[in-house]
Amino acid sequence: MPKICAIKIDNHLKVSSNCIVATAHVADFPVDLPLEPNIREPNRKSGTYRQIFDSLTTEPEEFFARHSGIVLSANQVKVSKDKLELEILEASEGGSNGIINGGHTILAFKTAKNYDYNLAQARVKVTIHIGLEEKQAKDIALASNTSAPVDSRSKKNARGDYDFIKQYLAGLEMELGIKFRIAYYQNQSGTPVNAHCNVNHLFKLVNCLDRNRYNPENLRSKHPTSLSSTTKITGVEKERLIKLLPLLPQALWIEQKFYEVIQEYITNPKRKGGNDLASIDLRKNTLLPDSRYSFGFGAPADLVMPVVASFRAFLDKDYQWILPFEEFALELIRHLWDNYYRKYLISEKTAGNSIGARLSRNIDIWETMYISALTYSNRYLMNKHKLLNQENLVLSPNTKKQK
Structure with missing residues (x-):
C-alpha cells in the first residue's frame, strides 16, 4: 500500500514535468520518510547533524537562507495551494521513493519536535523528483552536494558494486x-x-x-x-x-x-x-x-x-x-x-x-x-x-x- 505524505508549503515552482521545488514548513514536515534512495544513514554524533540542529533551534527564521535544502523522490505528487501530497512507494513495493539527500536535516526536525522547540517560523527548500527509477534516484543521491564527505564504501554500495x-x-x-x-x-x-x-x-x-x-x-x-x-x-x-x-x-x-x-x-x-x-x-x-x-x-x-x-x-x-x-x-x-x-x-x-x-x-x-x-x-x-x-x-x- 503506497504511503501518502503531506507537506505544508508557502509556494511552489514546477521546474519540469517530473520536478517540483517548494518552500516547506518545518513544523509540519513529515519525519518518517523512507531513507531508501539515500546512500548513508544520518549520524546524531556527526558535526553535520549538530550544525543543522543548532541552526534550526537557535534561529529558526534564518534556517531557509542558511540551509541548502532537502531532496526527495516520490511516485506521484498531488499539488494544491498550500500543500503537496506525496505518494511514496518503498523498495518492497517496487519503488525507490523517500529521502535522496537531507537525512541529517530531517533527523534534526524530528529531534527538535520531540523536544518541543518552536519551529513555526522555520522554512526549508524541498526539491521533489517524480517517478524516478532506482538507478536515477541513486545517481542523484551520489551527485548531491553534502556538507560532510561521503565515504567511497557508501558510493560503491549505491552503485550496486557490493x-x-x-x-x-x-x-x-x-x-x-x-x-x-x-x-x-x-x-x-x-x-x-x-x-x-x-x-x-x-x-x-x-x-x-x-x-x-x-x-x-x-x-x-x-x-x-x-x-x-x-x-x-x-x-x-x-x-x-x-x-x-x-x-x-x-x-x-x-x-x-x-x-x-x-x-x-x-x-x-x-x-x-x-x-x-x-x-x-x-x-x-x-x-x-x-x-x-x-x-x-x-x-x-x-x-x-x-x-x-x-x-x-x-x-x-x-x-x-x-x-x-x-x-x-x-x-x-x-x-x-x-x-x-x-x-x-x-x-x-x-x-x-x-x-x-x-x-x-x-x-x-x-x-x-x-x-x-x-x-x-x-x-x-x-x-x-x-x-x-x-x-x-x-x-x-x-x-x-x-x-
Whole structure:
C-alpha cells in the first residue's frame, strides 16, 4: 500500500514535468520518510547533524537562507495551494521513493519536535523528483552536494558494486544457519561500528589468499601488504573477487581461530593482570562479521591479515587447497603463533610500539610468516609421504602371503 505524505508549503515552482521545488514548513514536515534512495544513514554524533540542529533551534527564521535544502523522490505528487501530497512507494513495493539527500536535516526536525522547540517560523527548500527509477534516484543521491564527505564504501554500495557479495553472503547464511553483521555504507544502523564488520574487511581477507596475484616469485607484488580498497570495483576486479569468494568461509574461520588463540594466551592464569602483546587492548571488545563470535579484547582489524596470507602456501593456481583444509589449518595457526607472531607482538610491546599502520608496511613480517607456512607445508607433505610409504611396506608382505 503506497504511503501518502503531506507537506505544508508557502509556494511552489514546477521546474519540469517530473520536478517540483517548494518552500516547506518545518513544523509540519513529515519525519518518517523512507531513507531508501539515500546512500548513508544520518549520524546524531556527526558535526553535520549538530550544525543543522543548532541552526534550526537557535534561529529558526534564518534556517531557509542558511540551509541548502532537502531532496526527495516520490511516485506521484498531488499539488494544491498550500500543500503537496506525496505518494511514496518503498523498495518492497517496487519503488525507490523517500529521502535522496537531507537525512541529517530531517533527523534534526524530528529531534527538535520531540523536544518541543518552536519551529513555526522555520522554512526549508524541498526539491521533489517524480517517478524516478532506482538507478536515477541513486545517481542523484551520489551527485548531491553534502556538507560532510561521503565515504567511497557508501558510493560503491549505491552503485550496486557490493550486490555480488551480498548475494553470496545471503546464500552462505542459509547454508550455515548464521547471520552476518556487515556494514556496506556510512552510519548503517543495525551493524557494529567496528572495522572487522566493514565490507572492506571481507575483501581484505580474500585478497590475502590470492596466490596468483600475490606470489613471492613476483617481485612487484610478493605479498598483499597494500590492502586499501579501490574507489570502484571494475568488471575485471569483480571477476577476480568472485573466484576468491569460495575461500571466504575459510578466511573467516582462520580469523576466528586466531582470535581464540590470542584469547587463550591473554587469559592464561600465569599472565593474569598483564598484557605483553602490542596493540591488544583489554578494555575493548572485538566483534567478528560472523554474529556468533565476539572477544574480550580490542585488536586492529588488519592484525590477522599476515596469518591469512600465509595460507597461500597451501593453495594451487586454481585456488584449491592442496590438502584437506581441516587437516592442517588449526595446527598451522598455532605454528605461526608460537614460532613467530607472538614473539613479534611481544617485542613491539616491549619497544613501546603499536602495530596498526606499521603492520601493513613491514614486508619482513609478511615474508617471514609466508616462508614459515611454506616450510611447514613442505615438512607436512614430506611426513605424510613418508607415512604412506611405511604403510605400503607393512601391507606388501601380507599381500604376498595371501597369494
